[in-house]
Amino acid sequence: MLRDGTVFEDEHLPREIVGRNSQMNEVTDALAPVEDGARAENCFLFGPSGAGKTTVARAAVRELRRAVHGVPTAYINCWKDYTRSGVLERAAKDLAGAAVPKNVAARELIDTLQNGIDAPSVIVLDEVDQLQDPGTLYDLHSVPGLAWICIANREVDLLARLDERVHSRVSVGYRVQFDRYTVDTTAEILDRRAAEGLEPGAVDRPTLDRIAELVDGDARQAITALRVAARKAEREGLSTIPPRLVDDAVLDAEAAVRQKTISKLNDHQRVLYECIEESGPLIQKELYEQYEQEHPDPITLRGLRKTHLPKLEHYNLIETERGGDGKTYRLASG
Ligand SMILES: Nc1ncnc2c1ncn2[C@@H]1O[C@H](COP(=O)(O)OP(=O)(O)O)[C@@H](O)[C@H]1O
Ligand SMILES: [Mg+2]
Numbered sequence: 001m002l003r004d005g006t007v008f009e010d011e012h013l014p015r016e017i018v019g020r021n022s023q024m025n026e027v028t029d030a031l032a033p034v035e036d037g038a039r040a041e042n043c044f045l046f047g048p049s050g051a052g053k054t055t056v057a058r059a060a061v062r063e064l065r066r067a068v069h070g071v072p073t074a075y076i077n078c079w080k081d082y083t084r085s086g087v088l089e090r091a092a093k094d095l096a097g098a099a100v101p102k103n104v105a106a107r108e109l110i111d112t113l114q115n116g117i118d119a120p121s122v123i124v125l126d127e128v129d130q131l132q133d134p135g136t137l138y139d140l141h142s143v144p145g146l147a148w149i150c151i152a153n154r155e156v157d158l159l160a161r162l163d164e165r166v167h168s169r170v171s172v173g174y175r176v177q178f179d180r181y182t183v184d185t186t187a188e189i190l191d192r193r194a195a196e197g198l199e200p201g202a203v204d205r206p207t208l209d210r211i212a213e214l215v216d217g218d219a220r221q222a223i224t225a226l227r228v229a230a231r232k233a234e235r236e237g238l239s240t241i242p243p244r245l246v247d248d249a250v251l252d253a254e255a256a257v258r259q260k261t262i263s264k265l266n267d268h269q270r271v272l273y274e275c276i277e278e279s280g281p282l283i284q285k286e287l288y289e290q291y292e293q294e295h296p297d298p299i300t301l302r303g304l305r306k307t308h309l310p311k312l313e314h315y316n317l318i319e320t321e322r323g324g325d326g327k328t329y330r331l332a333s334g
Contacts, residue, residue, distance in 0.1 A: 001234040001241075007197030008227035010220065010260075017059050018192060019185035020052050026176045027060040027149065034120040035067055040147035042170075046155055047178025049315055050218030056178075057124050057149045064122065072096075072121035079127040079264055084136045085109065087125070091140065095121050106139065113143045120145045129157035129307060130266075137162070137170040153314040161306055180217025187212040189219050190226055198230055203241045210243060214250040225253035261315045269308045271295045276318055281330035 006012060017024055023045075030041040045053045061073050074094035081087050088109035092098045096116025100109070123140065129152040131137075140146060150173075152158045159171050181189070190208040203226070211229070215221040229249035233241045265273060268291075275290040276282060282290070284301070292298045309329070312318045321328045 001199055001202050001230050001239060002197065002227075003199050004197045005227070007193060008223055013055065013058050013062065014192065014196070016192060017052070017055060018189045019181065020056050020178075023052070023056050023176050023178060024060060026174055027056060028063055030147075030149075030174045031060060031064045031122060034064060034071055034122065034147075037120065039120050039145050040122055042147050042173030043149050043176060044155065044158075044173055045149060045151045045176045045178065046153065048153060048180055048218070050215075050220035050222075051178035051180055052219060053151045053178050054126055056176075057126070057151060060149070061122060061124060070119075072117060072119065073123070074121075075124045075126065077126045078130045079266070082130050082132050082266065084131075084133045084139070087131070087136050088113070088139060091123060092116065095123065095146070110139050110142065113140075113146070117143060117145055120147070122147055122149065124149045124151070126151045128152050129154075129161075130311065134158065134161045135163075135166055138166045141170050153310070157307070157310050181219055182217065183209070183212045186215060186217060186219060186222050190222055193223055193226060197227075199239070201240060202230065202233075207241055207243050207246060210246045211250060214247070215253075221250070221253055221257055224257055225250045228252045228256065258317065261317060265312075266308075268295065268299060268304065269312055272304065272308060273312060273317055276329050277331055280318075281321075281328045283325045284327050284329070287329055 027043055027045070030043040032040070034040050045057060047053055058075070065071060065073065072095045074091055076087055076090050078087065081090055085106055088106055089100050089104070092100050092109050092112045096112055098112045098116055100112070123146060125148055128150040140148060150158065155175070159167060162170065187205070187208045190211060191205065194203050194208065208226070211222055211225050215225060225246070229241045229245050232245045232249060262273065271291055271294045272287065275287055275294060279290065288301045288304070291304070313320060316332050319330055319332045321330070
């Protein structure tokens with residue numbers, strides 16, 4: 001049944017990117033100046049979870065690296081590396097090849113970057129709305145030759161947090177919008193993935209269509225569901241996935257994706273999620289009071305509303321509703 005399980009992992013970069021030609025073209029156009037030795041255009045990729053943003057960014061960088069040998073590139077997930085020094089350290093290591101000792105001042109890291117890069121280079125800042133200090137973009141902007149691909153769910157989550165002077169400098173660039181996949185494209189993505197990762201004939205097209213119909217245009221959910229269904233069938237000793245397994249597989253996949261997302265939450269997001277899980281639905285004031293009690297080092301409500309609460313929503317962990325008392329937060333029903 002399963003020929004290669006790694007094909008279904010989130011990190012797997014498929015050979016072919018399905019149904020994202022216009023987005024791929026926009027990003028490769030932005031990077032094209034590097035082929036002539038010039039700085040690329042900055043670009044911003046926006047859209048919901050599972051819409052292929054990370055995949056398109058990585059595929060565009062893969063193409064660039066094939067065209068231009070040795071171009072320095074870096075990939076940083078700002079959900080994981082969310083501090084200014086964390087991002088600058090990774091950038092200095094990956095782009096300037098610098099050996100970075102621990103606890104170096106930001107200024108020094110910026111100097112390392114400014115002096116250490118002597119050719120056009122590209123940095124992917126994934127989940128960039130999770131940066132603790134969005135002014136980090138300004139630091140990177142000051143590095144000659146460096147261009148970025150910034151990825152976030154929505155433009156406001158990122159750029160509304162910048163003060164005006166920084167905003168006017170760093171907001172220049174291509175905007176590339178990603179919408180949810182159609183059912184057809186989702187099925188096509190699944191078809192290619194099945195060809196890469198499953199034994200021939202392990203799944204038929206109507207079964208893939210059925211998965212695609214259930215996942216609301218989210219390729220991550222779809223691919224996870226296909227893997228879950230294949231495992232279930234394998235456990236039953238079958239060599240093809242029977243349609244009756246699909247609905248359960250989709251539910252299990254939702255739970256698996258949610259669990260993985262929860263494991264990536266930072267401590268503010270985790271405390272918020274746990275408060276809502278334990279005592280939701282909560283209005284904003286109640287939620288904030290509980291969060292303040294539970295978190296050893298709480299930040300302001302404003303801070304929570306700018307980055308952490310929207311993130312929980314974008315990842316379909318919580319739902320909000322606007323009522324007479326302001327916003328109410330509850331666990332997503334999914
Ligand atoms: N156009 C596509 N073609 C093939 N696979 C895709 C495509 N878009 C997304 N995927 C797959 O779906 C999953 C989620 O995509 P990803 O790029 O991580 O979404 P996002 O970053 O928007 O949340 C990944 O496993 C990825 O390989
Ligand atoms: Mg992503």
